[in-house]
Amino acid sequence: MVDSAIGWWGVPIAVFGGAIRVSTPFLFVSLGECITERSGRINLGLEGTLVMGAMSGYATAYLTGSPWLGVLVAGLIGALFGMLHAFICGLPRVNDIAVGIALMLFGVGLAFFLGKPFIQPQAPILPSIDFGWWSDSPSLRAALKVNSLFLVGVALAPALLWAFNHTRWGLVLRMVGDSAEAARALGYTVNAVRMRATMLGGFLGGVGGSFLSLYYPGSWNERLSSGQGITAVALVIFARWNPMLCLWASLLFGGAGALGPALQSVGVTAGYHLFNAAPYILTLLILVITSSPRRIISGAPGELAIIR
């Protein structure tokens, strides 16, 4: 098993390639959640949105033959879930965290319900770009096969950072997130801004889900997402609501998630399940290290319930 030319070097290479592959859903969900949280609301329902996105994207790609149409539909379904979240949270005295939990359970249940007929068939998957053509090593080539959706996400992170800081949209969004009172005083409708932010966040969450079913692992089944959505929500806190930090954090988490499969590929199977839990353990450790009981986390939107 370690006889292949690369041997143990396969582990870091596979982790590197895996980091790119595994990080994509984390990246999209965390960027989406970043937008939503900047508006002062937290959407824990993105876990459900992710699974709904995976299912609807896969079903669309299978029925139409176009994986990109699947990505679009997944995003639209995600936006619809975001709209539902924002609408219910807009009612008086409704807790956004609780609504997120409800939508998480509802989204997962609905995806399993509607996705039953799509477990067997094989849908066309998203194309990837081969950056490893120059190498002879098959594992290096496999690692450098980068999906185009990942590149979209990488471009989106700095664009979002720029938009937060340099556009009217970004300014209004951050103002609503920091002080709803101030935004109201200036004549902005807080609920409408949050509605748009949650829908956009849901769109990106749905797109992240479609990556799971349309590229890696690349099929639809009921064990597809287990906690990537909630991990990504935690990741936003760690990334201090900064889209660029979301990108680096996603890569870190992707690498942690790729550790189990990478070790398995060189024949280390003991503790496979424990290595698969690595992203959750890492998330928890990072939350423990970066949180503080005394001071408010720097960069946090003032209206966010989760930091109070």
Next chain:
Amino acid sequence: MRDNGRIAEIARPPLRLSIDPRLLAAAESVAIPLAALAAALLVFGVFIALCRVNPLSAYGLMYKGAFGSWFSWQNSLIRAAPLVLTALCTALPAQLGLVVIGGEGALVVGGLAAVAAALPLQGVAPLGVQLAMAAAGMAAGGAWIALVGALRHYRGVNETISSLLLVYIAIALLNHLVEGPMRDPASLNKPSSPGIGDANMIGMIPGTEVHWGLVFGLVAAVLAYVFLYRTTFGLAARVVGGNVRTAKMVGLPVGRLILLVCALAGAMAGLAGMVEVAAVQGRANATLAVGYGYTGILVSFLARHNPLAIVPVAILLGGIGASGGLLQRRLDLPDATVLVLQGIIFIAVLASEALYGRLPLFRGRTA
């Protein structure tokens, strides 16, 4: 808005008899969830009608599968037993203002610990083994959620996220143990731990097919109620939930309260895991994590985190779960139908929060 109403009523001669406002509030907190439940069933009916299934026959089958016969009642009660316990795992921390949703994880580690306690005790009197299993399950579950409370209090880590992350970690631990160190070599298709032994199983309540786990749940719910509403400690916990700053100002030990209440909450879910192992499965395997922890969150919210209200709500949702098989067989609906209905109920219940204090029917003049 309320004030306007009051002024208007003062201006107009009082026509209604004045009713005790506490009674009104109680009636409100029963009527609004019931209305939300009815609305959810209506939405669910429209949903399955879109799937070309007759909603009325689905409602009929659900009633039949849940409460239509003594057989289905027993099935519902068996499912209600772990739900009462996992719901308490959300309801107790909710008194402190914490949203803990990690009951599934505490259930899993509780079940694992129960098996781990039973295996070396083969040959000991069954009652001793059962007590050891219950103690181990409660200790493991309690530690699991106490960790959530400790992270919240000492490090400011959000308890909702950490408790959910711990669910995934607990399930990974379960899979690791039953496929590795704790695996029974004879379990080929479905990796499992060795059995705890038939003699050590918790029996049935005499005259029924319902195991004693239901009684555990009932006792736990009553104890939780007494603890919260009839002891100083419970009052202190509810003060923390009302306002942490006030609690600190009057000198309450906020940290100790959080740790203790979270440990109790986790112990409840851990006991649910022990019950699933010792009364249903007989061993630990992936079937431990079938979602009782998640449904428990819904039970707690639907019961407005009131330990006594949890019991009927758990029986209701146990019934919905029990009817899932019948819906699957007779109407050819997927097994996730129950999950969809639960999700709709959850959303409806949360949306109904907006109605409190706004319905004129429940607005006594002194309210």
